[in-house]
Amino acid sequence: MDMVSAFSEVRKERFSWRNWSPARRREALWGLGFISPWLIGFLIFYLAPMIASLVFSTMNFELTKPDGATFIGLQNWQRLLNDDTMWLAMSVTFVFAIISLPIGMISAFLLAVLLNSANLMGRSLFRTLYYAPTMVPLIASTLIWAQVLNPSDGWINRFIEIFGFDVRGVDGLRWLNDPAHPNLVFIAYSFIGLWTIGNAMLINLSALQGVPSELYDAARVDGASWLNRLWSITIPMVSPVIFYNLVLSVIGLLQYFIVPWVLTGGSGDPEGRTMFYMIHFFKQGFIFNKLGYGATLAWLMFAVALVITVMLFGSARYWVHYAGDSRS
Amino acid sequence: MTAITKSKSNADVYQLRRRQETITALMVTSVAIIILLIYLMPMGYALVTSLKSKAQTSEVNAPILPSTPRQFEYDGETYDIMLVPQEDGTIAEWGLVQARRRGASDFIDPENPEAGIIQWEGNWRTLEKAWEPNVQWDNYPDAWNFIRFGRLLMNTLGYALVTMVGMVSASALTAYGFARFRFPGKNILFLMVLSTMILPPQVTDLPKYAFFVNVLDWGGTWWPLIVPAFFGHAYHVFLLRQFFLTIPREMEEAASIDGAGPMTTFIRVILPQAVPALTASALFHFFYAWNDYFGPLIYLAGNRDAQPISIGLAEFNGLYSSEPQLILAAAIITMILPLAIFFMAQRIFVQGIVITGVDK
Numbered sequence: 001m002d003m004v005s006a007f008s009e010v011r012k013e014r015f016s017w018r019n020w021s022p023a024r025r026r027e028a029l030w031g032l033g034f035i036s037p038w039l040i041g042f043l044i045f046y047l048a049p050m051i052a053s054l055v056f057s058t059m060n061f062e063l064t065k066p067d068g069a070t071f072i073g074l075q076n077w078q079r080l081l082n083d084d085t086m087w088l089a090m091s092v093t094f095v096f097a098i099i100s101l102p103i104g105m106i107s108a109f110l111l112a113v114l115l116n117s118a119n120l121m122g123r124s125l126f127r128t129l130y131y132a133p134t135m136v137p138l139i140a141s142t143l144i145w146a147q148v149l150n151p152s153d154g155w156i157n158r159f160i161e162i163f164g165f166d167v168r169g170v171d172g173l174r175w176l177n178d179p180a181h182p183n184l185v186f187i188a189y190s191f192i193g194l195w196t197i198g199n200a201m202l203i204n205l206s207a208l209q210g211v212p213s214e215l216y217d218a219a220r221v222d223g224a225s226w227l228n229r230l231w232s233i234t235i236p237m238v239s240p241v242i243f244y245n246l247v248l249s250v251i252g253l254l255q256y257f258i259v260p261w262v263l264t265g266g267s268g269d270p271e272g273r274t275m276f277y278m279i280h281f282f283k284q285g286f287i288f289n290k291l292g293y294g295a296t297l298a299w300l301m302f303a304v305a306l307v308i309t310v311m312l313f314g315s316a317r318y319w320v321h322y323a324g325d326s327r328s
Numbered sequence: 329m330t331a332i333t334k335s336k337s338n339a340d341v342y343q344l345r346r347r348q349e350t351i352t353a354l355m356v357t358s359v360a361i362i363i364l365l366i367y368l369m370p371m372g373y374a375l376v377t378s379l380k381s382k383a384q385t386s387e388v389n390a391p392i393l394p395s396t397p398r399q400f401e402y403d404g405e406t407y408d409i410m411l412v413p414q415e416d417g418t419i420a421e422w423g424l425v426q427a428r429r430r431g432a433s434d435f436i437d438p439e440n441p442e443a444g445i446i447q448w449e450g451n452w453r454t455l456e457k458a459w460e461p462n463v464q465w466d467n468y469p470d471a472w473n474f475i476r477f478g479r480l481l482m483n484t485l486g487y488a489l490v491t492m493v494g495m496v497s498a499s500a501l502t503a504y505g506f507a508r509f510r511f512p513g514k515n516i517l518f519l520m521v522l523s524t525m526i527l528p529p530q531v532t533d534l535p536k537y538a539f540f541v542n543v544l545d546w547g548g549t550w551w552p553l554i555v556p557a558f559f560g561h562a563y564h565v566f567l568l569r570q571f572f573l574t575i576p577r578e579m580e581e582a583a584s585i586d587g588a589g590p591m592t593t594f595i596r597v598i599l600p601q602a603v604p605a606l607t608a609s610a611l612f613h614f615f616y617a618w619n620d621y622f623g624p625l626i627y628l629a630g631n632r633d634a635q636p637i638s639i640g641l642a643e644f645n646g647l648y649s650s651e652p653q654l655i656l657a658a659a660i661i662t663m664i665l666p667l668a669i670f671f672m673a674q675r676i677f678v679q680g681i682v683i684t685g686v687d688k
Binding site: 030050063154278 | 353357369371372498499501505512517520521527529539541556558559594615645646674681
C-alpha cells in the first residue's frame with residue numbers, strides 16, 4: 001500500500017468505549033499517547049491555522065497594522081474574481097503543469113524501463129548516476145540550468161548551433177527570458193524539472209521489478225511485440241505507481257515556486273509567463289503583508305487542489321489496476 | 329553421425345544466440361550511456377565553466393574549455409596575441425601592439441620580436457584572440473569566501489541535525505501508535521495524517537507566520553522552523569508505520585510477558601529492528617532541511633547571519649550575476665555533501681523511497 005492508495009484503505013470503524021475491557025482501554029490510551037506528538041502538531045500547525053486562514057479571508061487584515069483589521073465579509077472573494085493577476089497566475093500554473101507533467105512522468109517511466117532492462121550492463125551503477133541529479137539541491141540545479149541555457153555561452157544553444165541555426169549571442173534564443181518567444185520559458189523550466197524526477201523513477205523501477213515475468217513469457221509465446229507488451233502488460237501492472245506519481249506531481253506543480261522565484265524574483269518575466277500562482281500568493285501575503293487577501297488566494301488554491309485530487313481519485317477506478325485487490 | 333551433426337548445429341544456435349544477446353546488451357548499454365551523458369550534461373557545463381576566468385565567460389567566441397587569452401611579453405610590455413590572417417591564407421599569431429580604428433594596426437611577431445613593428449591592414453576588431461588552456465582553481469576558494477560558505481554550512485547543518493532528531497523521534501512514536509494500537513478514531517486520524525500530505529501549505533502559511541512573528545516575536549530566528557519539526561510529519565509517519573507493520577509481533581509479546589511497558593518495548597525491541605527505516609527517514613529529513621528554501625525565506629528575512637545555504641546561494645546569484653564562474657563554483661560546492669551522503673547510503677535511501685510509493 002502506498003501513501004496515496006492508502007486513502008481508499010481507510011474503513012469505517014465501530015467502537016464503543018463502554019464495552020471495552022480495562023486492557024483494551026489501556027491500549028487505547030497508550031495508542032493515543034504514542035500519536036500525541038503528531039496529534040498536538042496537527043491541532044496547532046494544521047487545524048488551527050486552517051480555521052484562522054478561513055477567518056482571515058473574511059477580513060481586511062494587514063500584518064503591519066494588526067489592530068486595524070476589520071470584517072469585510074466576502075469582499076476579498078469579490079476582489080479575487082476581479083484580480084487579473086490571479087487569473088493570469090492560475091492560467092500560467094495550469095499551462096506549465098500541462099506541459100511539464102507529461103515530460104516529467106514519461107521520462108521517469110521510460111528511464112525506469114531502461115534501468116529495468118535485462119540487457120543493460122551495470123544496472124546499479126546506472127541507477128545511481130541517473131538518480132544523482134535529484135540529489136543536487138534545487139537552488140544549485142536551478143542556477144546550473146540557468147547558466148547552461150544562457151544564450152551566448154550555454155551548451156544548449158551551442159548544441160543547437162551545430163545544426164546550423166544561428167541561436168547564440170545577444171539576439172539568440174533566450175530560453176529563460178525571451179519577450180519574442182515567452183513560452184520558451186515553460187520548456188526551460190521543464191528541463192530544470194527533469195533533474196527532480198529521481199524519486200518517481202525509482203518508484204516506477206521498483207514496480208517494474210514486481211511485474212511477474214510469466215506474464216511476459218505468455219505474451220511472447222502469443223507473439224506480442226515489445227510495444228504491445230509495454231502497453232498491455234507493463235503499464236496496467238504499474239498503473240498504481242503511475243497514479244501515485246501523478247497525484248504527487250500535480251500537487252507539487254500547483255505549489256511551483258522556488259525555480260521562478262530564484263530566477264525572476266517574482267517579476268513574472270517574460271510577459272507574465274512566470275507569474276505562477278504561488279508567486280502571486282507569496283507577494284500578496286509575505287511581501288505586501290495582506291493576510292486577508294493572501295488567505296483568500298490560499299483557499300482558492302485549496303479548493304482547486306481538492307477538486308483535482310477528487311477527480312484524479314475518481315478517475316482511478318477506470319485505469320488503475322490494483323493487483324489481487326487486497327481491499328476486502 | 330546424425331547425432332554429431334545435430335549437436336554441432338545446437339552449439340551453433342547457442343553461439344549465435346549468445347552473440348545476439350551480447351549485441352543487444354551492448355546496444356542497450358550504449359543507449360543508456362548516451363542518454364546519461366545528455367542528462368548530466370549541465371553538470372559538465374557547470375564544472376567546466378566554474379574553472380573559467382571571468383574574461384572568458386563574457387567572450388562569445390572563447391573556446392569551450394577553461395582558457396585565458398595568450399599573451400606575449402617583450403621589453404617589459406604585455407601584448408595580447410591575435411590570430412592574424414595573411415595574404416597567403418595562413419594565420420599568423422602576432423602580439424597586438426597598437427590598435428587603430430582606421431588604417432593599419434601595429435603588431436609584433438613573438439617568434440621574431442627584433443624585426444620590430446609589423447603593420448597589418450584591416451579592422452583589428454574582426455581578429456580573434458589566441459587562447460591557451462588555463463584552469464582557474466581559485467574560483468572555488470573565492471566563491472567559498474564571497475558566499476561565506478563556512479557560516480552558511482554551520483547554519484544549515486545545525487538546522488538539519490536538530491530538526492532531524494525531532495522529526496524522526498516524533499514521527500516514530502506516532503507511527504508506532506498507528507501501527508500497533510487500537511484506539512477510537514484511529515482510522516479517521518490516519519486519514520488526517522494522509523490528508524496533511526496533499527493539503528496545499530498556503531492554507532496554513534499565513535496564520536502560522538502571523539502567529540510566529542507577531543504573537544511569539546520569532547521573526548528572524550530559527551524557532552519557527554525548528555519547533556514544528558518536533559511534532560513529526562505525515563511522510564515520515566507513513567514511512568515508519570509501513571516498516572513497523574512488517575516487524576513480527578512475537579518479540580513485543582515476549583517483552584510484554586516479561587513485564588515491559590509499551591514505551592520500553594518500543595525503545596528496546598522496535599527501534600533496534602527499525603534502524604534501516606529510521607535511517608532512511610533521517611536522511612530524507614536531512615536532505616529536505618538542506619534544500620529548505622521557503623521557510624528560511626519568510627522567517628529569516630533580514631537576518632543575514634542566520635541564513636542557510638539555499639538562501640545564501642540564491643542571494644549570491646542575484647549579487648554576482650556577471651560572474652557565472654563563481655555562481656557555478658558555489659553551486660558545485662553546495663552539492664558535494666548531499667551527493668557524498670547519497671553515494672554512501674544509497675541502498676537504505678532507495679529502500680525508503682520505495683516503501684512510500686510501491687504497493688508491497
